[in-house]
Amino acid sequence: MHHFAASPSIFDNSLWLMVGAALVLLMTPGVAFFYGGMVKAKSVISMMMMSFGAIALVAVLWVIYGYSMSFSSGGDWLIPHVLANPFADLFLQKEFGKGTLDTLDVHGFAFAGFQATFAIITVALISGAIADRAKFGAWMIFAGVWATLVYFPVASWVFNFTVGGSSAGGFGQHGYSDGGWSVWGLGVNDFAGGTAVHINAGAAGLALALVLGKRVGFKKGMAAAHNVPLTLLGAALLWFGWFGFNAGSEGAVDGVSALAWINTLAAPAAATIGWLIVEKIKDGKPTSIGAASGAVAGLVAITPACNILAPGWGILLGLITGAICAIAIELKFKLGFDDSLDVVGIHLVGGIVGTLYIGFFGTGIGLLYSGSFYQLGAQAVGAFGVAIYSFVLAFAIGWIIEKTMGFRIKNEDEVAGVDTVVHGEEAYALES
Numbered sequence: 001m002h003h004f005a006a007s008p009s010i011f012d013n014s015l016w017l018m019v020g021a022a023l024v025l026l027m028t029p030g031v032a033f034f035y036g037g038m039v040k041a042k043s044v045i046s047m048m049m050m051s052f053g054a055i056a057l058v059a060v061l062w063v064i065y066g067y068s069m070s071f072s073s074g075g076d077w078l079i080p081h082v083l084a085n086p087f088a089d090l091f092l093q094k095e096f097g098k099g100t101l102d103t104l105d106v107h108g109f110a111f112a113g114f115q116a117t118f119a120i121i122t123v124a125l126i127s128g129a130i131a132d133r134a135k136f137g138a139w140m141i142f143a144g145v146w147a148t149l150v151y152f153p154v155a156s157w158v159f160n161f162t163v164g165g166s167s168a169g170g171f172g173q174h175g176y177s178d179g180g181w182s183v184w185g186l187g188v189n190d191f192a193g194g195t196a197v198h199i200n201a202g203a204a205g206l207a208l209a210l211v212l213g214k215r216v217g218f219k220k221g222m223a224a225a226h227n228v229p230l231t232l233l234g235a236a237l238l239w240f241g242w243f244g245f246n247a248g249s250e251g252a253v254d255g256v257s258a259l260a261w262i263n264t265l266a267a268p269a270a271a272t273i274g275w276l277i278v279e280k281i282k283d284g285k286p287t288s289i290g291a292a293s294g295a296v297a298g299l300v301a302i303t304p305a306c307n308i309l310a311p312g313w314g315i316l317l318g319l320i321t322g323a324i325c326a327i328a329i330e331l332k333f334k335l336g337f338d339d340s341l342d343v344v345g346i347h348l349v350g351g352i353v354g355t356l357y358i359g360f361f362g363t364g365i366g367l368l369y370s371g372s373f374y375q376l377g378a379q380a381v382g383a384f385g386v387a388i389y390s391f392v393l394a395f396a397i398g399w400i401i402e403k404t405m406g407f408r409i410k411n412e413d414e415v416a417g418v419d420t421v422v423h424g425e426e427a428y429a430l431e432s
Contacts, residue, residue, distance in 0.1 A: 020248020034234025194304025202348025271298025274322025
């Protein structure tokens with residue numbers, strides 16, 4: 001997240017943030033469709049409810065204390081640059097208390113709303129790793145605890161900003177009195193959430209997949225997508241919303257936001273091609289699910305880098321990421337973990353590739369430009385620091401829930417269908 005430009009006006013910037021927030025919020029229903037089409041027909045309601053549940057819960061927690069935990073400053077830190085005070089801005093009272101109703105803090109509210117949508121989708125992304133076998137109530141408890149203990153602090157490390165800072169350079173060179181340790185301390189370039197969103201969610205997804213264990217009959221090719229058009233619709237909504245995700249992260253309409261927009265078009269397009277080429281070579285046929293997955297992988301990879309890559313390097317990143325992720329999704333069969341909808345192979349792996357790529361090709365800071373390995377090292381620390389933190393806490397939270405109230409449904413209920421057992425509904429209740 002960069003500092004907001006002085007021109008155009010603060011009202012124009014606020015409008016762009018609110019438009020961007022609406023686009024990003026649409027991404028979570030996009031995730032619901034994207035995931036929903038790939039699960040069994042008897043699990044699609046369960047899958048989509050996990051995304052809509054994330055919207056409901058995380059939005060409320062964000063307004064109550066999440067924004068405070070993510071964007072505290074100065075004396076509001078409990079642990080400087082690592083853990084902020086959840087009570088410093090309860091219910092956004094600082095923003096509401098600035099003036100009368102006619103003079104409310106427009107930019108503060110717009111920024112808080114924009115960042116809320118990031119928190120929501122990060123939680124929703126995790127759900128794909130445990131598709132077809134999770135209890136909804138247990139998921140909601142996990143979502144609230146994980147958002148509180150993991151996402152809100154990590155958002156502070158990455159998105160919390162400081163006046164006079166810079167997004168590149170050495171540790172301690174940024175004057176980061178109000179910022180988090182990752183971007184404003186170490187100098188990691190994570191423009192829109194490669195670490196905070198995708199690596200964070202991917203690592204948590206891996207942890208939950210291990211806690212809940214494998215689906216009944218887990219093997220390669222065990223279940224084809226039940227509704228391919230639904231998945232393609234979800235991918236389209238994700239790509240559409242991602243322009244707000246990336247270009248909106250500049251907080252202003254300027255050259256950087258325009259560059260981010262172009263890269264958000266070109267990189268996932270190239271990733272789609274990269275994925276389909278690997279699929280053709282490996283399996284003999286390019287698939288529509290592969291095309292959708294490739295586009296999402298490219299969107300993931302360009303997220304941290306969209307502000308700092310020339311478009312040509314963005315296209316190369318897309319091609320590389322599409323190919324790597326198409327191969328990475330096979331790891332679950334070799335390593336024996338059941339990541340149902342490839343959250344690890346797409347979001348964790350794609351996020352790591354995009355974050356590290358900046359260390360080589362980031363304009364002005366990468367090895368190619370600077371001749372220094374510093375940025376690559378910083379990107380690696382930022383990426384793997386978040387991955388380890390998220391994995392450990394997600395595993396612990398999931399394990400406690402599983403051992404107390406139970407996280408996974410019974411095997412017989414999984415076979416019968418999660419939707420009717422958990423929600424009492426059928427996605428396709430056709431009359432005879």
